[in-house]
Amino acid sequence: MAKEVQNQAGRCATHGTVEATREIPGMGFPFVVYAIWRAVAQRRPFLCPECGVAVQAT
Ligand SMILES: [Zn+2]
Numbered sequence: 001m002a003k004e005v006q007n008q009a010g011r012c013a014t015h016g017t018v019e020a021t022r023e024i025p026g027m028g029f030p031f032v033v034y035a036i037w038r039a040v041a042q043r044r045p046f047l048c049p050e051c052g053v054a055v056q057a058t
Helices: 031-043
Strands: 003-012 016-025
Touching (some): 016 031
Antiparallel strands (some): 003 016
């Protein structure tokens, strides 16, 4: 299953400004399930690549 990685510049409390990322699941069958997963993933915060904590978008 393909995954889509989104990037966002954000501010980590430990590492300062980082290129934060989050993964969005790709589409598959059944489509309704994946649509829900993607909707949930879109609401998750971006994560610091160094320590994995949620960062604030800048
Ligand atoms: Zn960090």
